[in-house]
Amino acid sequence: MAQLIDGKAIAARIRAEVQADVERLKASRGLVPGLAVVRVGEDPASKIYVTGKKKAAEEVGFHSWEHALGADITQDELLARVRQLNADPAVHGILVQLPLPKHIDAERIIAAVSPEKDVDGFHPVNAGRLSLGQPGLRPCTPFGAMRLLAEVSCAPAGKRAVVVGRSNIVGKPMALMLLQADATVTICHRKSDLPREVAQADILVVAVGVPELIQGEWIKPGAVVIDVGMNRKADGKLVGDVAFQAAAQRASAITPVPGGVGPMTIAMLMRNTFIAASGGV
């Protein structure tokens, strides 16, 4: 039976580390990191996410501000708000909660955030810095997944890592981070022969949003499995992208859903905001 990777406990530890770092930063430089979260419209899920992020920011000792804007805001008005936050020296991190209303070009808004305050790591400059192996702010979820690997002493160097899913916020940055950590990396998607690819994975990361797509029997014995998926089944139960019970029979370590990768995303957002504030990238 695989070791459970307790993302909830690890995330709590990271948040405590950030809190201690914030106290040192206050003492040494009189500086308090500030996180501004911009939310547009009344999407209920976005409200919950933003509340969680704001609460976490306050717990680690950041200043935090929520900018709740009406769904009818124009793109130009939103751009103006982003520029105002770019110019505000008390704001070190800016997060624009996605999705945005359809009349707003999300790519344009993301590109307007200063790369040095882009704590989501979604700006093209930060995506480029990651691809080029340069320091920069990294997307929170794959950044957290890398930390989970480290926590179970899984060193990617020389291992075969397989990433299923090629999104801009998880799959592609995850593949680039694993590559930078010297894994041999395969990126898969809907056109891939998944059983064949998964069977070769010493490290498997799945981020596709399809409940239990990855069958336990495909997993290579001893693999470390990071399941980024979070899907609600018809019976209300939360499941990942990996069939957990069967996978746990073969993996050496595996993240549960919930309580695996999920809590890491906010913890790494706190870490990113601290990095942005302290100039530590």
Place this chain on the structure above:
Amino acid sequence: MAQLIDGKAIAARIRAEVQADVERLKASRGLVPGLAVVRVGEDPASKIYVTGKKKAAEEVGFHSWEHALGADITQDELLARVRQLNADPAVHGILVQLPLPKHIDAERIIAAVSPEKDVDGFHPVNAGRLSLGQPGLRPCTPFGAMRLLAEVSCAPAGKRAVVVGRSNIVGKPMALMLLQADATVTICHRKSDLPREVAQADILVVAVGVPELIQGEWIKPGAVVIDVGMNRKADGKLVGDVAFQAAAQRASAITPVPGGVGPMTIAMLMRNTFIAASGGV
């Protein structure tokens, strides 16, 4: 015996296409694309490369300028020159020939080039746009390799592509382009089990700079092989990173060295400069 992929002939065709496009652009908008090449110091190889690029630019009908600067130029002076070219409306493409002298931070210089004029595709913004699947200027060599695949009717979708080498100018952008074309992509390097990985490649791209590293016997029968390497052996002979004779027995198509990928790089530089001038990204 594999089909030879005649990069020299294909590159000549692309240059002729660009030339025709330039004539149309002149006729329709009175616009002549301009390419500025900046060379620092007296590196003999750089001189040859720059001369070749300038000649190609003139043949397709661009304006072109060579800025030959002394090896003792300061970083600030070079930055000032780049900014001057950024501001010059007659200059649509700027290429800073690498390597630069050691006292100059090449990353800093590349990042100073306007992303819209970065015809090498090396700027973090362009690397980010590629990673995010957004339009942008692409690095010339992998851009050319993708064109070679198209020329032999090799559609990457659903195929297994293996990229050996993970440089910023070939390996990583190549992997991202193949991924965007719906291949399942594996990126390999010195810590990879190359025989195992190469044996699974329907499309194999090698860019490591090690003469004949890839043995012909490793190649999957029917594979398409793109050899980016260009190495001079002790006897003066030019060879690629793939043992050509043996590989050609198994591959369905393969690039020769020289005359494969090499000529494509300058051709795609011409294409990129045209794209930058015409606003066609």
